Every structure is written in C-alpha cells, then in structure tokens.
Amino acid sequence: MGSMGNKGNRGAGPSDAGLRKAGPRSGTPRVVVVGLASCFGCQLQITNNEKHLLEVLGQFDLTYWQLLSSAPMPEDFDVAIIEGAVTTEESVQVLAELRAKAQVVIALGACANTAGIPGIAAKGFCGRPAEVYSTLPSVCGDLIAPRSVTSVIEVDYQVPCCPIDPSEFLEVLSKAFYGSNRPLTEKTMCGDCKRNETGCFYPQQELCLGLVTRAGCGARCVKVGRPCSGCRGISPEANLASARESVVRYGLAAEGFDAALELFNQTNPLLQGKD
Amino acid sequence: MTNTALHIDHIARVEGHGNVRVVVADGAVDTVEIQVVEPARFFESMVRGRDYSEVTYISSRICGICSASHVVTDLKAIERAFDVQPSARTQAIRELLVYGSYLQNHATHLFVLATPDFVGTPDIFPLAASDPALLNSALEVKALGNELCTRIGGRSVHPITAVVGGFTHEVAPEEYLELAGKMEGMLPFMEKAVDLFNSFPITDISTDGDMLAMVQDGYYPIITADTARFLQADLTFEAGDIGDNIEEYAVDRSAALFARARATGRPYMATALSRINASWKHLSSNAKVAAAKAGLRPPELNPLKNNVAQAVELVDALERCAGICRRLAADGYAGTSEPVPFSVKAGRGVGFTEAPRGALFHDLTIDEAGKVVHASILTPTAQNLANIEADVRKLAEKLVGEGIAEAALKLEVEKLIRAYDPCFSCSVH
Numbered sequence: 001m002g003s004m005g006n007k008g009n010r011g012a013g014p015s016d017a018g019l020r021k022a023g024p025r026s027g028t029p030r031v032v033v034v035g036l037a038s039c040f041g042c043q044l045q046i047t048n049n050e051k052h053l054l055e056v057l058g059q060f061d062l063t064y065w066q067l068l069s070s071a072p073m074p075e076d077f078d079v080a081i082i083e084g085a086v087t088t089e090e091s092v093q094v095l096a097e098l099r100a101k102a103q104v105v106i107a108l109g110a111c112a113n114t115a116g117i118p119g120i121a122a123k124g125f126c127g128r129p130a131e132v133y134s135t136l137p138s139v140c141g142d143l144i145a146p147r148s149v150t151s152v153i154e155v156d157y158q159v160p161c162c163p164i165d166p167s168e169f170l171e172v173l174s175k176a177f178y179g180s181n182r183p184l185t186e187k188t189m190c191g192d193c194k195r196n197e198t199g200c201f202y203p204q205q206e207l208c209l210g211l212v213t214r215a216g217c218g219a220r221c222v223k224v225g226r227p228c229s230g231c232r233g234i235s236p237e238a239n240l241a242s243a244r245e246s247v248v249r250y251g252l253a254a255e256g257f258d259a260a261l262e263l264f265n266q267t268n269p270l271l272q273g274k275d
Numbered sequence: 276m277t278n279t280a281l282h283i284d285h286i287a288r289v290e291g292h293g294n295v296r297v298v299v300a301d302g303a304v305d306t307v308e309i310q311v312v313e314p315a316r317f318f319e320s321m322v323r324g325r326d327y328s329e330v331t332y333i334s335s336r337i338c339g340i341c342s343a344s345h346v347v348t349d350l351k352a353i354e355r356a357f358d359v360q361p362s363a364r365t366q367a368i369r370e371l372l373v374y375g376s377y378l379q380n381h382a383t384h385l386f387v388l389a390t391p392d393f394v395g396t397p398d399i400f401p402l403a404a405s406d407p408a409l410l411n412s413a414l415e416v417k418a419l420g421n422e423l424c425t426r427i428g429g430r431s432v433h434p435i436t437a438v439v440g441g442f443t444h445e446v447a448p449e450e451y452l453e454l455a456g457k458m459e460g461m462l463p464f465m466e467k468a469v470d471l472f473n474s475f476p477i478t479d480i481s482t483d484g485d486m487l488a489m490v491q492d493g494y495y496p497i498i499t500a501d502t503a504r505f506l507q508a509d510l511t512f513e514a515g516d517i518g519d520n521i522e523e524y525a526v527d528r529s530a531a532l533f534a535r536a537r538a539t540g541r542p543y544m545a546t547a548l549s550r551i552n553a554s555w556k557h558l559s560s561n562a563k564v565a566a567a568k569a570g571l572r573p574p575e576l577n578p579l580k581n582n583v584a585q586a587v588e589l590v591d592a593l594e595r596c597a598g599i600c601r602r603l604a605a606d607g608y609a610g611t612s613e614p615v616p617f618s619v620k621a622g623r624g625v626g627f628t629e630a631p632r633g634a635l636f637h638d639l640t641i642d643e644a645g646k647v648v649h650a651s652i653l654t655p656t657a658q659n660l661a662n663i664e665a666d667v668r669k670l671a672e673k674l675v676g677e678g679i680a681e682a683a684l685k686l687e688v689e690k691l692i693r694a695y696d697p698c699f700s701c702s703v704h
Contacts, residue, residue: 035292036314037314037316038339038700039336039337039338039339039342039700040290040291040338040339040340040698040700041336041338041339041340041342041432041433042339043339044339044340044379044383044432045339045431045432047383047387047417048417048418048421048431048432050414050415050417050418050421051418053414054403054410057400065398066285066287066288067287067288067290068288068387068388068398068399069287069288069391069397069398069400070287070288070391070397070398070689071287071397071398084314085316087314087315087316088314091314116336117316117321117332117333117336118316118336120321120333121316121317121320121321128317128320128321129315129317131317131319131320131323132315132317132319132320133315133525134525135525135527137525137526137527137528137529137530138527138528139310139311139312139527139528139529139530140314140315140530141312141314143315146316162336162433163339163430163431163432163433220429220430221429221435224429224435224436224443224444225436225443225444226429226435226436226438226443229332259326260329263329263332263333
C-alpha cells in the first residue's frame with residue numbers, strides 16, 4: 001500500500017488510508033487480533049462495546065482472535081490489531097511477519113504504543129529476571145528489554161491509553177476501513193481540564209502529568225479526582241524543560257516529575273535523553 | 276488410541292498464552308504438562324523502588340479483567356503496613372468494585388469463553404443467529420459489570436478512584452439506586468442461566484487436590500476477611516502467614532511459578548467452586564436456591580462444576596450488590612468514603628482478596644520513605660496450575676481407559692482447563 005507513517009510515528013495514518021481504497025481486495029476486511037506482553041485489558045475493552053459489539057463484528061471478517069475463538073491463525077489477512085509490549089526476540093519476529101502480511105497495522109493500547117507499564121522494566125533490565133526466578137525457565141524465551149510495537153515496526157494507526165477507550169477504538173477502526181488520515185491530536189492535556197472546569201492539581205502541590213501528555217481522552221482521570229498518569233504518551237508538542245520548571249515553581253521536585261513519567265513513558269527517547 | 280501425543284499449542288478462549296501436552300503410550304497416559312509461555316513482565320521487580328502510591332497503578336496492569344482485585348489487594352496490603360483503617364462505607368464500595376469485576380469476569384468466561392465448548396462451535400458468534408436472546412442477556416450482565424466498575428472505579432478496566440484510605444470520587448445516591456434496580460432486574464435471567472450451565476453434560480471426575488478460600492464467620496467474604504482455609508486439610512491461616520502455608524516452586528516448562536500447600540504438599544484449587552464449598556451457607560437466598568436446584572452442595576469436588584459455581588456466584592453478586600447499593604444510598608454504612616488521614620511508615624502488609632478466579636495475595640514491604648522494598652504476588656491461576664495438571668491427568672486416564680478418540684480427548688482436556696477460567700497472563704505477571 002502507499003506510504004506508511006514513519007517508524008514510531010505517533011498517530012499519522014498512511015496518506016492513502018483506508019482498506020477499501022488501498023487494498024487489492026474489495027471484500028470484507030480480514031482482521032487478526034494478536035496479544036504480546038500485556039494484561040489483555042485492551043482486547044477486553046473491544047468486547048466492552050457490548051451494545052455495538054455484534055454490529056462492529058459484522059463489519060469485518062474476524063479471522064483470528066485467540067482470546068475469543070479456537071479457530072487457528074490464517075496465512076492471509078488484511079488488518080493486524082496488536083496489543084502489548086515487545087519483550088522477546090520471538091515477538092520481534094512475530095511483528096515482522098505481521099507487518100509483512102498485513103496491509104494495515106493498528107497498535108492497540110499503551111503497551112503497544114509506549115511500552116506502557118511493562119516498559120518500566122526496561123530500566124536496569126538485565127538484573128530483573130534474577131529478582132523473580134532463581135533459574136529462568138526456558139519457556140521465557142529470548143528476553144529483551146521491553147519496548148513498544150511502534151519502535152519495532154511501522155504502524156498505520158494508533159489507539160493509545162491504558163486501557164483504550166472502546167469508542168476511540170471504533171473511531172480508529174472506521175478510519176482504517178473506510179479511509180481517513182486525520183492524525184491524533186498533538187496538544188497536551190491541560191486545555192481539556194480547563195474546558196471540563198475540573199481545576200488543577202498543582203496549586204494543591206500534587207503532581208499531574210497532563211502538562212506533557214497527549215490530549216484526546218477528555219482528561220477522564222482528572223474528572224474522578226486522580227491526576228493524569230501519562231498513559232496516552234508524551235505529546236510531540238510537550239515542552240519537558242518548561243514543564244519541569246513549572247513543577248519546581250509549585251514547590252515540587254523535578255526528579256519526582258521524571259520518576260512519575262517513567263510509569264508509562266520509560267522507553268520514550270525524550271526521557272532517555274534527559275541527562 | 277494406544278499411542279498419541281496431544282499438543283494443544285496456545286489454548287484458546289482463555290486469557291494469556293498456555294499450552295498443554297498429553298502423551299499416551301501403550302494405552303496409558305504418560306506425560307501431562309501444562310506449559311505457561313506467557314511473557315514475563317517482572318511486576319515484583321517493577322514495583323520495587325516505586326512509591327506506595329504508584330503500586331496500584333502498576334500492579335493493576337497484571338490483568339485487565341481482575342484489575343479491580345489487584346487494586347483492592349494492594350490497598351489492603353498498604354493499609355496493613357501503615358495501620359490505616361478505612362471506613363465501613365469505603366469497605367462496602369470496594370466490595371462493589373470487586374463484584375463489578377466478578378460480573379465482567381464470570382459473564383465473559385461463562386457465556387463467551389466456555390459456552391462454545393458445550394454448544395459445539397469454535398466461538399460465541401454463531402449464538403447471535405441461533406439464540407440472540409440468550410446472547411443479548413449475557414452481554415447485558417457483562418455490560419452491567421462494566422457499568423458498575425466504571426461508576427465506582429472511574430472506568431471499566433484499571434480503576435483509579437480507589438486509593439489508600441478511601442475513594443477520590445463517589446456517585447450520587449440516585450445512581451446507587453439505579454444500579455440496584457438494574458441488578459435486581461437481571462436476577463431472573465441469571466437464575467435461569469444457572470440451570471443452563473447445569474444442563475451441559477460434564478465428565479464425572481473429582482479432584483484429588485485441596486481447595487483454598489477466604490473464610491469469615493456468618494458472611495460470604497471476598498475482601499472483608501484476612502483468613503484463608505484449606506478446606507480438605509481443614510487448615511486455617513492468616514494471610515500474613517502465607518509463606519508458612521503456601522509454597523511456590525519453579526518448573527522449567529512454565530514462566531509462572533507453581534504452588535502447593537506447604538503442610539500437605541498437595542496441589543489445590545482456588546476458584547469460585549472453592550468459595551462455594553467454603554461458604555455455601557452464606558450465599559444470598561436466591562443463589563442458595565439456584566445452587567440447591569443445580570445440585571451444587573459442598574463438598575463438590577468436580578472441577579468442571581466451577582462453571583456452575585460461577586453462575587451461582589453471579590446470582591449471589593447481583594442480589595448482594597443490589598443490597599449494598601440500596602444501603603449506600605440510604606447512608607447505612609458508618610463514615611464517608613473520603614480517604615482517611617494516615618502517615619507513611621515502614622512495615623509489611625499482606626493483602627488478601629478473592630479475585631473472580633480465586634484467592635489473590637500481595638505481600639508488600641515498604642520503607643519509612645514509602646518506597647516498596649519487597650513485593651511478592653500470588654495469583655489464583657498460579658495457585659491452580661499444579662492442580663489443573665493433576666486433574667488433566669486424571670481426566671485423560673479415565674477417558675483413555677474408556678477408549679476415547681483423540682479429537683474428543685482434546686476437546687475434553689480443553690473444557691477442563693477452561694472450566695478453571697485460567698488467566699495465564701496473571702499467573703506469570
């Protein structure tokens with residue numbers, strides 16, 4: 001198909017997006033859903049569209065979804081929806097195969113998009129297996145430091161957040177099927193809180209990562225009294241240096257801000273380069 | 276079937292990646308192995324060094340479906356370490372939150388993952404054509420679980436409103452009443468569903484393992500006690516003494532550690548069936564009637580009955596949660612859900628809850644600065660693996676002895692494993 005988003009590109013779809021336009025087949029798109037290292041929560045969120053589940057599933061040919069069906073993985077398919085972080089060499093191979101076969105790849109959830117919570121283990125990874133296992137079981141495979149799907153292969157669409165919002169998944173799916181290259185917003189979250197009139201955590205001297213996190217979720221956590229934990233990923237528009245200054249201005253430590261960012265953005269090059 | 280090697284690579288319709296291998300040689304069952312190949316994420320290592328306030332954020336990601344249980348278990352551990360006593364109201368709301376995940380989990384497991392085993396389809400989708408009313412009602416139960424988790428926890432997966440000492444957000448009384456009405460409205464369907472699951476034919480086997488569940492005087496507990504009991508050995512212990520009572524051990528074919536009872540060396544089952552065996556007489560009135568009608572009474576040792584046990588628990592959960600919601604709306608619990616004030620201090624706490632799939636323990640040690648210095652997490656599926664393996668062997672021996680064909684054996688083995696409702700991603704964590 002046409003030009004893909006850049007490797008690790010956040011949110012840009014292919015320029016001639018849309019299976020119906022781009023793909024060689026005009027039939028029903030054949031979809032596979034694959035889980036790597038994850039909690040399976042984003043796959044569950046797909047099924048949490050109960051009201052629309054059957055209508056949604058009627059739009060395509062769900063040829064492989066291990067969570068829901070014992071039908072085996074097919075050789076041929078159009079769309080690969082990938083959940084989870086990449087934690088083994090074997091998974092890197094799986095991704096290469098999925099990318100080679102699929103016309104459209106969708107990275108589902110924070111783990112696939114930022115390495116998410118599993119990405120915390122990337123820091124000092126070599127020492128971690130010995131903290132859990134006296135002898136590493138052979139079935140653990142060829143372990144590598146956790147990384148996002150988007151850092152390993154090119155993806156065409158992203159559904160960020162931990163967990164994903166089921167409605168946003170449907171929106172991205174319709175972009176993939178029917179064509180749209182409208183990218184994810186690059187704004188940071190703070191504007192959402194102003195619109196929601198939820199106030200701000202900083203005057204109460206409480207850290208909130210909305211300062212640098214990509215908007216688009218509607219600041220749902222803040223609406224129920226919790227600061228943003230950054231699960232949507234660091235926005236390309238974020239100004240980390242300026243955010244750290246603001247944090248200090250409110251009497252909080254910049255180190256604490258960076259530590260909090262590690263929860264969902266440990267493997268982001270912006271954090272790696274902070275020293 | 277004299278000689279065969281049955282290898283089910285990636286057992287479908289369960290959470291996570293697991294394989295099973297059954298080798299039959301000269302007409303006898305030789306090797307039976309459960310292989311857990313789920314990627315290790317090293318949660319116990321990841322929470323080490325993190326602030327106590329981040330622990331629920333991190334370890335809820337062990338599992339999407341029982342995330343509420345991981346959150347509440349962590350909170351219990353941290354509150355034990357800090358000597359925090361949350362209000363009765365907070366406890367009641369936490370119970371609702373965990374029951375929300377029971378509705379999600381049991382409805383998904385029973386209707387979406389297990390039912391195809393008994394109606395002879397690869398997945399649930401053919402039911403949309405053959406019995407749309409059943410499928411719609413089943414999805415409604417699941418949706419109600421999501422709604423409960425969302426209203427109480429802020430969202431359907433990975434709840435965020437539950438914090439040390441209380442909640443950051445609570446819904447209005449009328450929302451509790453609305454939830455209660457919906458739950459009561461769902462009861463007739465669930466009572467019929469118990470009959471449905473009981474009507475599915477199952478192989479007559481009984482586990483040789485023990486059963487473990489939370490116990491409490493006069494109540495069907497899922498978060499309100501700290502006492503566990505091995506039912507067969509009649510051995511009761513406090514969650515804080517978990518290391519003296521449960522032994523975890525590594526096997527090379529599994530990324531998850533296996534577990535057994537330290538005193539007896541026996542594997543055991545930590546499931547809905549264990550809970551019903553432990554606390555049958557404290558089931559809600561409708562649930563008790565449904566269980567009696569289905570012939571589910573303690574001691575029930577057939578692991579395949581765990582499906583019926585989960586269906587009975589759904590009746591119990593709907594009735595129980597409707598009562599909790601009405602009482603919350605009437606301000607019938609002492610205190611508010613505002614987080615109670617506390618001070619950070621060094622200490623150890625073991626959180627213990629009954630997750631939808633079975634007993635869950637989080638053992639945390641925290642330093643004086645509030646950082647986690649040690650964590651040990653024991654999930655239901657990790658506890659069940661050794662018992663699943665032993666039960667698969669017993670089932671295979673029985674069926675091979677009866678001369679079963681290979682394809683039929685494969686299906687029966689899968690049915691048994693799925694009846695445990697395993698979560699392999701939880702078991703590795």
